[in-house]
Amino acid sequence: MFTLTVLTLTALLLFLATSATLYMGVFKAHREGAGWPRKLFSGLAASALSAIFWAGAYGYHYLGW
């Protein structure tokens, strides 16, 4: 249970960190002057990409394939 909790929290951290990185590093939506649509869509896209990547990577932990 403890290990599972730690694993889940790490997964959450990695997900958030990766979306933030994409948001700031790739979409550069954190800059002043970026309008809200840009911020919104960048946020969604960054989270989606991050989720896909980590779902794939973490999937290895429990999937049988």
Place this chain on the structure above:
Amino acid sequence: MDRNRHTTDESGFDFMANSGQEEQDRDTLGIAFAVLIIAVLTVFQYWKLY
């Protein structure tokens, strides 16, 4: 001398510089986190959480 483009930003903040009160504070934080992590991981084992 030019600022080191790798370590120093426009405001003159050099992330590789480490001295004075700032250094002491960083050391303190390092110690605090290290003690915390070691203590938590050790105690949790003694409590049989993993």
Place this chain on the structure above:
Amino acid sequence: MSTANTATFTDYDRTRTSFFSALYRFQRVLPGLLAMLMISIFSNNLAGAPNPFTLENLFHWLDGVIGPVNHQPVFGILNSNFVWNPLLLGLIIGNAFGVPDTWKPGLSYIHMLMPLGIIMLAPHFMLWHATKLGVVPIAIIVASLFFTATATLLIAKWFKLDDRHGSIIAGGLSTGDPHVCAILMPLIKAKGGQVVNALVCVLVFGLVAMMALPYLGAWLDIPQSCFGLASVVGVGNGHQALSAAFARGYEAGRYALWYDIGRHVIMPAGFIYVFIVMFIRKLRYRNDPSVKATGHLNSFPLWLGVFIFFWILTTLHVFKEPAHHAIFNMVKWDFSLAASALGLSLSFKDIARPGLKGLAVTFVAGSLRIAVLLAALVVCIKTGLLPVAP
């Protein structure tokens, strides 16, 4: 140069409220932290981060393609590990793309991460584990450590090498562990370029020693089990020592694994010794401009005291097996993050700047060590002090 720095320095003192101020504001450090995190998770397979696209995995694949050398992976021999990989990746990114200003506040966390990681290393060194080796091998390992450290420092002085650079080499060479180069960095107050340069010196010497030692061993007719000890002490550096030993034979390789524990557990003694020697020297020659090692340190660093405290707890077996593994996983995270910041901070020029003098010092000191070691081994074997496995 100094105006801007002083400004920051005074800024910090002015705005400081508690020691937590060294963490700065979250928004300010976030980009840098993210950069470190990304470099780390794409460098190593870290606990909890199952990213398949890591430098470590790439090297592993390349190891498989190249094939082993004396049963050891090539990138293992080149010391690819949780410090070296992110450092390399940081170095490449920093030199190819530069380091954005927004990253820099976050990257300054390296100074917190270094003591943090070093303290967490303490549970790794259980002194008792070496006792199974027997008295003479332990004596040889310990003597070699202090002899090499002292000799390297003296030779570095003789070669008029920057004392910070010399100290780092002394640490890395005497313990046979390039990690020590990084560990000594905050203690000696060495420049990043010097540390990486020293690391390269130790590795290059290791490669040469790895290739030469089996011939010396065969020439001196050192039995395989003793040759295991010779390669652990004479070459060090994990896979390099194993490769040297396996080049002699399977039995030597097996005993290199056996003796390695002795070198490993006394490693902290090496960097503490080098630090204390340089620290006392600094206190003695406070006004000598050539004495740069340990920089502006005025008192024994508290965190090193904490490390020693935990080292004592380790020896008392407070940290049991799974906790020790968990803590070591945290060390990997910590050093990966710190090394990525270090890699970003360096240009290739910085690494080349200390020149080849360091390499000369390493080779002279290392060769001297091997000569003395082999002589000592031959004497011990002839007198029957060193047990020879049948």
Place this chain on the structure above:
Amino acid sequence: MHKRRLKTISLVFFAWLTALAWPGLARSAAPEDLPRGLTPAGDMAFMPKLAGLRNKTYHNQYGHEKSLSEAIVLRGSDIAEGRATVPAGGLFYISETSGDAAPLSRDPFLVLGEHAYLVDLATDQHRIQNFSVAQGEKKPVGDTGYRMWFDYATDHYEKPYAELALVAPSGGWPLEFPIASEFPDREAVLDLKTGEGHQPQLEKFYLDSEYLYGATRFKAAKVGFEEATFESITFPAITEATFAMSRPVALEVRQEDYRLYFDKRIYAFRRPDGFLVRVTDFWGRKVFGEKLIKPVTAQGYKTLMGEKDKYHLTLPEIDLRVEIIIHPSWMKHSDFVPWRVGKAHGFQHGKLEFVIYDDLLTVRHGEPWPLDERYTVILEPDLKTGMLKRLVLENAEALVFDNQHTRYKGPVKWSEVWNRPAFTVVADDFDGDVVRQLYVRDYYWMRTDNMVHWPADGRYNIDFFVGSSPVLEPILEHSFLTRLADPSLGTVVEESRFTSYPKVISDASFYEPDHTAPFVPRLKGLMRKLSRNRKGERLLSAESIFIRGSYVDYDNNRIVIPPAGLCYSSRNARNIRSLAGEKFFMLGKWAYLTSFESSTYVRKNVHLDAWKNRPMGDGNLMYWQDELLGVRNKALRFNKSFYLDDRPVAELSLMKYSGNRWGAHFFLAQGLDPQGGNRYRMPELFAEGATYIVPEYVGANYVKLKEFATPSIEAISFTYKKPKEVLLSPGGTVKLGGFTLRCTTVDAAARTVALQLLDEHGATVTEKVLGPLDAATIDLLPQYQEAARSVQLMYADVQAEMDVKNPFEDGKARLWLYTGIQRLERDTPFEFDARFVVHPDVCGHCYQFNEILLDNPEPIILDKANPVYEGPRGRDGKPLFRIVIDDFDGEMIHAWHIETEYRGKIEKTDNLAFRPRKNLDVLVGVTGTVEGFLRLSMLPRLGFMESWRTGAKAPATKLSGSVNTGGSAHIKR
């Protein structure tokens, strides 16, 4: 494709022409010349890992676990004058599944690194008549590619019975079967009328002349010591297999409507007896095919050749196969869907799904691999079920390697991206008769280490086995012991890493030592010697020590060896018989067996539960369901059950007290009737020697046994003093211990000898007429206790017995005299050391004494304060051995050894924790018991050995995906 067919036709034509011209050439290669069924050289290299060889556990549509593995093997190579030659069939790729792969269940299968599914099979049968094989021979069975191996023959009542195995072309065989032609058959046990509990010895020895194993049947005509002749051998064959190379797609069926599958429509029209499935193009205009199919469910009869066509629509032209199954979410633990949950989603009533397979690849037995003609396909069925067990691709032509031709490419693999050779074998640096460089590179371009371990010396062949496939175990049967005892690296010890869950058992009876336990083949002080009995037969006697079930109790900083954990075992290469002066070792001293007391332990109405799910989920065996047979005698275990033609078959095994399994597993099924159209046969009851099982009911997870019997030994009598041979004429006397033995009459015609035993005053203490040693008695010797006793005079600590072979000479009687006899009863304290109890163990076939065990009735605790424990002490008060803990930190054992005192010198083993360990389990010396333990852990051990050899860290718990160190992958104990 067309071109290839033309080429084949022309080749066949050419071959036919040649055959006409010169019949000697018609046979391309005689079965004897092909290495099929043979093993690689004894010194072949084994590499357990290569990235491109996968080793995974998958589940089929019904959630059954299948452990899949791949390997590359080279055998039969030879190097001469700088050239290595490999015969046709010498280099092969092998893919194996645990159990089997059958159609209609989406059974996973690895095909050259691809995760494929078996979708269809065409099966057949081999029938061979009048086949004979000599002892020790591996003889080709017709031109099937199989070989029959006559391993050994032994005797009961001096009549032969044999152990044989049918070896598949790859070298794998599932079990060795016992068979005989001179004993009553198994059904004869039904005539026995015995009570419960300890019963007298059975007079008859039961062993059938027919061995049934599902789809395989062996019927012996005559089994002798030197040759076995079979009336008939029947075993399954597979002629064709179809794999779907990619994951199937599941779509819900819409009745009277269609689902789009990429550019095709798949219609389903409800009919009274299934669905009419129609596949059309995107617009529904062009019909590719249609067929009435029934939904697939788990019943096995659907795989019958005549049945299976009703369950699928296959359209090879458009590379499509459609089946209909019940909604997969119902199938708990199925990895049909990527999320595998512990709990079923809930049965959705009446929901049916199409399962659509594409990328179909059909291969035919004995024909070229469709992607690469240089390789021939061999389809090996499971001998029990007749379904696919192994896919083998072997080289069709002989190969030559030399310094100019250093590489040979493996078969081309199917890939989604790029069909490319699955591996390359590289042999280089030939030098006269040796090679110095040998490795395999996989399709990821990753390679193995050099498989010439000592390049300076080189190797005389290029045989190897790369990969962790369980087929290695039968392949290595001849050489595993020498391999595991390889002295070149000292004692091979693998680290057993720390775990917070040590396997704690309160009593180690019936358990075997940990599979990472170090193996010390030789330790001075433990005996291993050859001797001869009266008949001149060579007997190998050996002693061993093993520790089982030990663990570090890290909460209390100590090491615990549970009761029965520290064992001393002594046994001979076969059971030890009386009336032959046979001897064995008892703590380093020769002991002569004089007589034994055995009985049959019978239980009636036994309930036997299958332990289907191992509750810890970690492969940790729980033996609660074991049924004990007598006190510390044997335990009956229900290993697993499966269905053959939808009838449950139970697989049981008999565990010995030492933790070794007795014989092969036994299979029981009721009502499999060949006359009723069943494909399979299994015995309805089990009888082998004196052990028999009569079931009343065999179910999938419950078996009720009407009657079950197995031998049990209560006591043996032995002496440390060598027996003496005397010839006594009537009236003659001889000193016998504290007594005088007098022969009163010798009747060579009646074959009797009358003896009198007199005390020091000349008074008769006992008298007996030994014999008659007539044909009826001889027929029951030496195993039948009553018969044996009839030719022995026993009194106090002395015994006189007739010589069974030559009892009379010139009117004199030849007698053997024993003095100083001790009786050794089971579970009594050992005479010289009460800390240990003695435990004679019995052979399960006959009633003979098989093994003597000494073990601890109380747990042994070792810690820093008590680092030494002395093993059993002998007559001189000196222990046979000492366990010495040299370095223990409370959690891990860093150094320990076992020492003996031999001829005044202390002999130590290597450090048995060269790498840190968490237990003290160890195997010292080689006896049948230790051999059994090694056999059960052969693959992980050999894997350990290879990582040990290269200094690499060994995997902590698993060698790889499907082969875990908890036991051999395919043999449950």
